[in-house]
Amino acid sequence: MNVEEGSVGRFKKTVSPTPELALEIMENILLRLPVKSVIRFKCVCKAWHTLISDPYFAKTHLRLPQTQARSRFCIIEDGERDEHNYMVIRAFTEDCEAFSDETGGGSLAFDYLSDIGNFKHEVVLLDSCDGLLCIVDLGGKIVLWNPSTRQYYQLPRNPDISEGCGCYGFGYVSSSDDYRVVVVTSVINICSTLLVDYKIRVDVFSLKSNKWKRIQKEEEQGTVLIKYATFLHGAAHWIAYHDMPHDDPRIVAFDLEKEQFREMAMPNDEEYLKLRVVGGCLCLNGYNDPTKMWVMKQYGIDTSWTKITAPYSSILRRSSDIMNQQFYDCELLHTLNDDLLLLFNLQKLTLYDQKKNTYKYLYEKKMWYEYEYDIDHASLYVETLVSPHPQL
């Protein structure tokens, strides 16, 4: 107990001390703060620095319901006009949940811009997991980035992966507490003029050990995977097309823990489809017809694919001022409070109110060049303290 004494005069002043809170209580308080505040408070004292920097703190923070409940939007777009081939990544620092507030989300300004080194080829936001974004370029450069802590890490290069050839996936293995990047490459062996042999080679990077590992798998027939996977329930999922035209497309999932492939059926409704996770379920969006969306209501149950009518597309198509409308259809990113839908269509981030049948544009990205199938430039992430660095 601290008792301060008045130094002057005959009176001794007794001042009630500020009660000191134990570190375990401080931890309870600190876990509830925005990441920016927590990082700032690292310099308060050594005990706090140790507490906050400990991976256990980040883990606990990650598992809190309030962490999981909030999502933020992130987008890749072109940098300033006078610089060519320069892409920037913008991460919104406001939660999407604020958009559902009547007063909030009016002018959606994110205050943070980051270009992580130079990307010489087209850059893609592969996927997000636990607040880490995986960014990949066609040159094979892979970066893990946490927009909330502004830490990033460029993976060591794998010399065996040729530029532009891999199909990528990113996710987490809970049993090993490890974030992994998986790259699937088709290796073609020309055995003779008539016989061509496909082998699928799988390389997996483990963040924990900071190493690449080769997993050799052999597949008889060529399986063409869509380039970028979506992570759910421990596996990276790609849409796969068979070489043979009459074969139906299906979903190929690579279990990151078991390191095995498995297949899932999918509705063959559209020529081109994009796979995404919305509300914890696999969703398929059609490029050509946005009124069609399929949701796998029960993971792994092929018959649970349910067609959903997307009510918003007719409104947005009419209002679009882009000529080739068929390429600029909306993709559902997120639902807020059941009624509000967050949509993205190449350029615009749109909030659509199902109940009122109204919409408003929240953000329009900078584009100096036209893209097709641009949806890999947008992603949602959660605000966490998870480190993108290997635990050395």
Add this chain to the structure above:
Amino acid sequence: MITLRSSDGETFDLDEVVAVELQTIKNMMEDRCAESVIPVPNVEGKILAKVIEYCKKHVKSTAKAEEHALSDADLKAWDSDFIKLDQATLFDLIMAANYLDIKSLLDLLCQTVADMIKGKSPEEIRKIFNIKNDFTPEEEKEIRRENQWAFE
């Protein structure tokens, strides 16, 4: 009926259904059967009174309680009024809620403090929690430099 006695000798009578909201007391009740008065040596009277006020409001489970049950919105409004306290009382309450193991009260209070401090500077934090800065100026400068953006 359970009687609690604070550190400064004040006694409080509570219905059992309220007393079990205080996990620590609940455990004591299960262990010590005959005791009529349970001492709470860590918590003084005015704080214990506040704790009990909270628990009475938040008690569920019996039919009697359901008669007077407040809606979630009402309860939330009551909570926002409840936490309008000076800092010293807030901290005393946190320590009491921690000792008495009342999760919902502890969550409410910790969230209140978190909301209060989130925009503050490290200097203000040290003042609020009476924490000594044990970094050297060079060490602190380095930590600030590493995370410059968080200070803007």
